[in-house]
Amino acid sequence: xxxxxxxxxxxxxxxxxxxxxxxxxxxxxxxxxxxxxxxxxxxxxxxxxxxxxxxxxxxxxxxxxxxxxxxxxxxxxxxxxxxxxxxxxxxxxxxxxxxxxxxxxxxxxxxxx
Numbered sequence: 001x002x003x004x005x006x007x008x009x010x011x012x013x014x015x016x017x018x019x020x021x022x023x024x025x026x027x028x029x030x031x032x033x034x035x036x037x038x039x040x041x042x043x044x045x046x047x048x049x050x051x052x053x054x055x056x057x058x059x060x061x062x063x064x065x066x067x068x069x070x071x072x073x074x075x076x077x078x079x080x081x082x083x084x085x086x087x088x089x090x091x092x093x094x095x096x097x098x099x100x101x102x103x104x105x106x107x108x109x110x111x112x113x
Contacts (some may be wrong), residue, residue, distance in 0.1 A: 004032075017031055017035070018031075054071075
C-alpha cells in the first residue's frame with residue numbers, strides 16, 4: 001500500500017485531526033485517510049478532476065475548468081479537428097525566410113546595442 005508523509009503540518013490542524021481520530025476511535029493515519037477519502041469522493045472534486053482530464057486529453061490550453069464543464073464532447077472534438085488542420089497547414093506550407101534574414105544571435109546582439 002502507498003504511503004504519504006506530511007511535513008510541517010500546522011499544529012492546529014494536527015491537533016484537530018488527532019481529536020477527531022480520538023472521537024471516532026481511529027488512529028491519526030486512519031482519520032487522515034477518512035478525511036482524504038471524503039474530499040476525493042465529493043461531487044465537487046470528482047467534477048474538477050473530470051474537467052481536468054477532459055482538458056488534458058483534448059489538449060486544451062488557456063481555458064478554465066468551469067468553461068470545460070460547460071463544453072460538450074462535440075465542441076471539444078471540433079476544437080481538436082481545427083487544431084489538427086492548422087498543424088497540417090503549417091507542415092505543408094513552411095515559412096521560408098529571406099537569405100539575408102538575421103539569425104537569432106544577430107537579433108539579440110543588435111538589441112543589446
